[in-house]
Amino acid sequence: MSTEPQARRAAETGASFQPVKSADRTLDVLEALAASVQRPTLGELARRLGIPKSSLHGVLRTLQARGWVRVDETGTRYGLGLRALRVGAAFVETDDAVTLLAPVLDELAARFGETVHLGRLDGAEVVYLAKRESVHPLRLFSAIGRRLPAHATALGKALLAQLDEERLADLLPTPLPRLTSHTLTDLEALRADLAAIRAAGYAVDREENSEGIICVAVAVPAHRVGHPGQREASDAISISLPVSRHSDALQERIAAALLAAVA
Amino acid sequence: MSTEPQARRAAETGASFQPVKSADRTLDVLEALAASVQRPTLGELARRLGIPKSSLHGVLRTLQARGWVRVDETGTRYGLGLRALRVGAAFVETDDAVTLLAPVLDELAARFGETVHLGRLDGAEVVYLAKRESVHPLRLFSAIGRRLPAHATALGKALLAQLDEERLADLLPTPLPRLTSHTLTDLEALRADLAAIRAAGYAVDREENSEGIICVAVAVPAHRVGHPGQREASDAISISLPVSRHSDALQERIAAALLAAVA
DNA sequence: CTATTGTGTTCAGGTACGTGAACGTAGGTC
């Protein structure tokens, strides 16, 4: 009976391979803690993850002893610990795309003086991998590691535009979550926008994830970041600017600069 | 026989508690991958961690299936995956000190136009938790999550200065690693510096971790970041500037501003 | 004061995980 959840997961993913239960659960715990807005208690976590309290207890104690999880001063609420920070930093430091595109991002940031991002598609989300700050003081707070729905960002749309209808339908959630009044939540409207992106070669997000922010992005060809065999790009770079500084002429110049940068 | 390593670890840490083996190993793997300069193979990892290849195999497959670990295109070298990034970002977003001190960092960055850091002591290392960029283009590359030996940074010395002789000796490695020609590697010299820091109320690092960079830091009292019961501070804030812009008068002004900011 | 509901914790037992040795394969080296 206790083997059922593992078998079920394996069946769901289609993979005929048995994950190590405790390792799997360790990741479940870490991801659940990362996704929690408020720090949960042991019991809450156990219910949410469908793990017996006693089993979770051992895992949490192990994570706590290693500094990956910490408890509140009350000893009753669990959150991520300091060690969890290290792997993220290490990932960014060793990622090929981040390393190879660093000078490109620097050059774009210096040229336009606006915020520059490097993002990667992960499922239906875009993860920010690198950032160069605008010279203007609009703090976006360490966005590295932050995730946003792909359909609501220029980075995401530039990457989604490469996919065919079928894969797009598989990937995107329904309904498409709305972040601002400008977010494209209608699949047909999004499809039309993606077609326009394919034609133009670059994507634009018009206040679709943050009010007042317009963003221009292009996909980075896979061979450009050391993955010659790969057909589709997984990375994209973007420049964001407030509507107050936006103009069609500037948008054209930015798009041309981005396309030249990834060529 | 196979239970020995766990028993040994428990005995070493003094804790009379049995960690969950697979969970412990999961963290071992993630930390080893984070610490690797080059991506290791399964066999290399197994040797380094003292884990049988076959056991490590299962753990790695599990981590890989969840996107925490990825393999090279050759399928033979393992590195951290995209999901590893999420927990680090989540930690920073939910940390009390980062949240509470954000406006303080903003104000200092705006006032001096130099790089501002928030760091925390973890063992003998300092971890960077937040950063505000200098307006001057000296890219330090997303230092968040990065670690440096505490004795070689202003942040670290500001925090080490609170500890008594005994705890200091327990904490610091011997010999003290050298990062630049200015690093204090002599324990007595470091002790003298820490005494001076206690007297002055703030710490200065004179090119001790990076040539050409001087840094001023003060510890943030624990009650200031929502930990009223705690006697020692674990966090500190700093301002870094290149020697070319340094002067004793500016250093005094920075120190006064930092002390006022944490009061 | 008692009941209830929530914490975290412990423990014996049945089970599913870790192990070591074997395998298949690829890329060298001589």
Next chain:
DNA sequence: GACCTACGTTCACGTACCTGAACACAATAG
């Protein structure tokens, strides 16, 4: 060609982990 070493992978066995139920304790409600 044959050998060697490295890679990842598989499998049956025995062990040590996961489980459910019971525990101790605290806080709140009635």
